[in-house]
Amino acid sequence: MSNNSKPVTNRRAFVQKLVGGVAATTVASSAVALSSAETPPEGKKAKLKSYAMLIDTRRCIGCHTCSVSCKSEFDVPLGVTRSWVEYTEKGTYPNVSRHFLPRLCNQCRHPQCVDVCPTGATYKRPQDGIVVVDSGQCIGCKYCIQACPYDARFLNPETKVAEKCDFCIHRVSKGLVPSCVNSCIGEARIFGDISDPNSEISRLLTTNPTTVLRPGKGTEPQVYYIGADHSDEHENNRGWYDVRITTHRKEKGRR
Amino acid sequence: MHELTWGLPVIAYFFLAGMGAGAVTVSGSVLLRKGGFGASRFSVARCGALIGPIPVMLGTFLIVFELGQPLRAGNLFHLINLSPMSIGSWFLNIFIILSVLYAMTFMLPGSSPGDRFSQVRRGLAWVLVPLGIGVAVYTGIMLGAMPARPFWNSPILAALFTLSALSSGVASIILAGVVFRRKSKDVAIRSDYENSSYLLITSDALLIAGELLVIFLFLLFGHLTIGDIKYAMLAILPGGQMALLFWGLVVGVGLLIPLIIELFQVMPKLLHNREFKTIVSLEVAVPLAILIGGFTLRYTIVVAGQITAPTTL
Ligand code: SF4
Ligand code: SF4
Numbered sequence: 001m002s003n004n005s006k007p008v009t010n011r012r013a014f015v016q017k018l019v020g021g022v023a024a025t026t027v028a029s030s031a032v033a034l035s036s037a038e039t040p041p042e043g044k045k046a047k048l049k050s051y052a053m054l055i056d057t058r059r060c061i062g063c064h065t066c067s068v069s070c071k072s073e074f075d076v077p078l079g080v081t082r083s084w085v086e087y088t089e090k091g092t093y094p095n096v097s098r099h100f101l102p103r104l105c106n107q108c109r110h111p112q113c114v115d116v117c118p119t120g121a122t123y124k125r126p127q128d129g130i131v132v133v134d135s136g137q138c139i140g141c142k143y144c145i146q147a148c149p150y151d152a153r154f155l156n157p158e159t160k161v162a163e164k165c166d167f168c169i170h171r172v173s174k175g176l177v178p179s180c181v182n183s184c185i186g187e188a189r190i191f192g193d194i195s196d197p198n199s200e201i202s203r204l205l206t207t208n209p210t211t212v213l214r215p216g217k218g219t220e221p222q223v224y225y226i227g228a229d230h231s232d233e234h235e236n237n238r239g240w241y242d243v244r245i246t247t248h249r250k251e252k253g254r255r
Numbered sequence: 256m257h258e259l260t261w262g263l264p265v266i267a268y269f270f271l272a273g274m275g276a277g278a279v280t281v282s283g284s285v286l287l288r289k290g291g292f293g294a295s296r297f298s299v300a301r302c303g304a305l306i307g308p309i310p311v312m313l314g315t316f317l318i319v320f321e322l323g324q325p326l327r328a329g330n331l332f333h334l335i336n337l338s339p340m341s342i343g344s345w346f347l348n349i350f351i352i353l354s355v356l357y358a359m360t361f362m363l364p365g366s367s368p369g370d371r372f373s374q375v376r377r378g379l380a381w382v383l384v385p386l387g388i389g390v391a392v393y394t395g396i397m398l399g400a401m402p403a404r405p406f407w408n409s410p411i412l413a414a415l416f417t418l419s420a421l422s423s424g425v426a427s428i429i430l431a432g433v434v435f436r437r438k439s440k441d442v443a444i445r446s447d448y449e450n451s452s453y454l455l456i457t458s459d460a461l462l463i464a465g466e467l468l469v470i471f472l473f474l475l476f477g478h479l480t481i482g483d484i485k486y487a488m489l490a491i492l493p494g495g496q497m498a499l500l501f502w503g504l505v506v507g508v509g510l511l512i513p514l515i516i517e518l519f520q521v522m523p524k525l526l527h528n529r530e531f532k533t534i535v536s537l538e539v540a541v542p543l544a545i546l547i548g549g550f551t552l553r554y555t556i557v558v559a560g561q562i563t564a565p566t567t568l
Contacts (some may be wrong), residue, residue, distance in 0.1 A: 118341035118398060119330045139325015139330050142260050143340050149403035160323035214566055220314045234566040235488070246507060251258065255403075255564045 004234070016212070019211035050129040050195040052222040054204055055102050057229070062087060062100035064248070066180035066189065073168065073179040079250045080151075080154040082165040083180050086254070087246040088229045099229035100187070105152040105165040106213065106221030107131050113144035113153060113164075122162065128193075129222060135161045137151055149217040151255040167191070188224055194222070259561050265319035269394045269553040270423070271314030272347065273416060275422020279354045280308035280387030283380035285454070297368045299378075302435070303428045304424050305558040307353040310427075311390070317348060349393035350386045357363040357383055368558070387563070391420035400559060402426035405483035406490065407560040408474065415469045415535045423549040425455050426542035433538045452533045453524060459545070463510050470506065487563035496562060497555045505555060509548010513541045 062065055064084055070076065070083035086101040111131045113122050121137035122144050123129070133144075136159035145153040145162060153164040168178035172191075176182070181189040192201035204226075212221040231243045234255065245254055282303025285296050319328050330342040357379040360372040395413030401410050429452070436448065477488030491501040516537060523529035 070483060112403060112440065118338040120334055120336060121330075123507065137327075137330055138324065139327040141340060142323070143338070143397075146260050146561075147401045147403055155323050162323075177408065214565060216567070217565065230513050231567045231568045232566065254568065 005080070015147075022193075048127055048129065048195065049193040050222070051107065051172065051176075052129075052134070052194040052201055052205075052224065054168070054190040054193065054201050054210065054224045054226065056188045056190070057100060057102070057230075058227045059186040060085070060100040060102060060184075061186050062098075063185060065183050065185050066102055069179045069183035070165070076163075077156060077158050078165075080157065081249050082152075082163065084247065084249055087247065088231050089240050089242075089244040089246070090229075090231055098134045099227075101225075101228055101233075102180075103150070103152070103213075104223060105131065105148075106150055106219065106223045107165075109220035109222060110218060112147040112149065112217075112219060116147045118143065118162060128172075130167050130172075132166050132169065135159060135163070138162050148222075149214050149219060151251070157242075175183040210229050256440045258564045259318065259558065261561065262321075262350050262558060264317040266550075266557045268314035268318040268321075268555045269416070269551045269557065271310035271317070272554070273394065273420030273556065274349065274423040274427050274549065275307045275309065275311030275314070275354075276387040276390035277307075277422070278310075278427050279305040279350075279357065279424070280391070280457070281424045281428060281455075282307060282385050283357075283384040283387065284539045286380045289382070295447045295454065298447070299428060299432075299451045299455060301366070302431050304354075304361045306356045306385075306427055307424070308358050311351060311354065315351065329494070338415035339397040342392070343397060346386060346393060348390040350383070350390050351519055353379055353383055353386065359411045367405065367560055369527055370433075385404065388417060390416045398556070403565065404560045404563075406432060406487035406563045407556070411465060411469060411472075411473050411476065412556065415466065415473065415556075416464045418462050418469060421548050423458055423546055424505055425459040425462065426545040426549075429455050429459075429538055430542040433535060439498060449531055449533055452538070453521060453531045454519050457521050457525065460514055460521060463514045463517070463545075467506075467514070470510075483567075486566050487559070490559040490563050491555060495559075499560075504551040505548050506543050509551060513545050513548075516541050 012159075036145055064085050067081065070081075074082060074120055076082055081112075088099045088101060090097050090099075092136055097110070100182045101199075109129070111124055114124055114131060117123075118141065118247050119137050120137055121134045121139070123132065123134070125132060140155055140160050140162065142155055142162070145155060148164075153162055155161070156163040168176075171178060177191045178189075181191045190201050190204060192199040194202050194205065196202060205224060208226050210224040211230065212224055213228075215221075221236070231245075233243050233245050235241075235243045247254060282300045285303070288296065301530075319325050323327060331341065332348065335341050335345055341496040348398055357376065360366065363370075363372065366372065392413050395416035396410075398404070398407035399412050403507035432448075432451070432455075461484065474488070474492075477485055477492075489495050490497050492498060493502070495501075520534075521531065522539065524531040
């Protein structure tokens with residue numbers, strides 16, 4: 001949270017006209033929708049929101065700009081990551097492919113981390129569905145780190161409390177998009193309120209085939225993907241083709 | 256391999272808290288038991304009551320300092336929620352306080368079955384038996400609660416940890432008995448001692464048999480299912496990373512060998528009502544083997560859960 005005061009320019013307005021594809025229109029309008037939603041008309045109670053992210057992996061070039069901007073947004077210490085990009089490489093020449101998979105906390109609808117937290121430090125905000133850690137309450141028991149099916153959490157080596165992506169609450173509450181969304185050079189990340197049927201993210205979710213990670217765990221992630229390659233190194237056991245995952249994290253393998 | 260999120264301090268805590276809670280639970284239930292073994296009951300109960308709280312407190316000390324923020328441990332008691340760790344912490348806290356009080360009722364000079372504290376002692380025993388089981392069972396529930404950890408994600412670990420806690424509790428009582436027993440030529444005292452040994456060894460054999468049954472069910476369940484759990488179970492099946500420890504130390508040294516020896520000891524009396532004789536070397540070796548197995552059980556389960564993961568993304 002040390003960078004609250006840095007300039008918050010939004011590049012989006014300038015790129016808007018560039019691309020005819022789905023994603024371009026998206027980002028611009030989601031930014032607009034966000035800022036207007038921030039100031040509810042007088043007298044009316046603010047409607048509950050449900051923030052979500054859609055990552056169009058076809059537009060991701062694996063450049064790690066999101067990871068870097070996240071690092072600087074929160075001064076995330078060395079060796080730990082709130083946001084990261086995995087590479088999936090499959091096959092043997094000439095039949096090969098490589099896919100990029102940006103990862104972050106899924107802000108699950110049924111967050112296991114919340115279920116297990118003994119102090120109530122981790123909770124899901126009713127107003128917008130963002131799962132947060134109250135760093136003043138957390139005792140660092142690491143139960144949530146253990147329970148997250150996505151390895152999205154870590155114990156901050158400096159503050160010694162649990163930490164993870166929080167959709168940049170400090171930015172979102174000012175009507176801005178999260179830092180990773182703002183900096184993504186491929187405009188692969190679309191952020192918005194899926195409880196609003198007119199939001200860009202709602203429109204894209206309903207008009208595209210999307211997936212979430214580990215749906216079988218019942219967490220109901222609120223980070224959706226278009227074109228995600230769900231291949232895992234476990235498939236190597238079958239011996240048909242090679243899968244290599246590069247997590248770009250201190251932990252080389254996926255959990 | 257992933258760094259262990261929960262390492263040795265947590266493993267040691269699971270073992271120590273289980274052993275201590277087991278010892279106090281056994282002590283309480285022996286004390287409350289009617290009829291049978293006369294005064295020997297009281298010495299067993301005293302033994303369990305006196306040693307039980309020590310490992311529990313030691314283990315608690317270890318996990319508090321394993322927390323990222325040890326000074327905030329008190330936050331656990333600002334509220335109680337449905338997290339197994341929250342409920343477990345409350346159990347543990349109350350258990351420690353009451354088990355120390357319970358131990359104190361045995362420490363007063365001249366404490367005996369009918370002394371003026373016998374009512375208090377019995378009252379505490381009534382509370383400590385379920386509390387002790389609670390402390391033993393919650394560690395397993397805590398691990399079982401996470402779909403993210405397929406190796407742990409079943410209710411059966413709670414049963415396994417509870418039986419193992421009780422068995423380690425009995426083992427620690429037997430060991431302490433050997434160490435602290437006053438040697439005596441008096442026939443009455445000797446037969447009293449033999450009686451309590453017999454009582455302990457028979458119950459322990461039963462507990463170990465129960466543990467073996469639960470382990471069998473655990474493995475069978477792993478075999479009959481498919482998907483994440485099946486793959487996770489490979490860690491302890493022959494060829495897996497934890498297989499040697501699991502089969503060698505947990506099942507072999509910690510369960511099968513003690514069970515066979517204990518059965519040989521108690522069978523003559525149990526079946527043919529022949530005289531039961533304790534053998535000091537076995538009274539040391541068997542409980543030690545059980546304790547080694549109990550620790551290794553926690554170790555293999557806690558580590559195996561963390562080196563295995565869901566197999567699909
Ligand atoms: S991804 Fe993990 S940390 Fe994020 S809400 Fe879901 S369970 Fe919690
Ligand atoms: S590490 Fe902190 S946030 Fe996570 S479960 Fe423990 S107290 Fe809750």
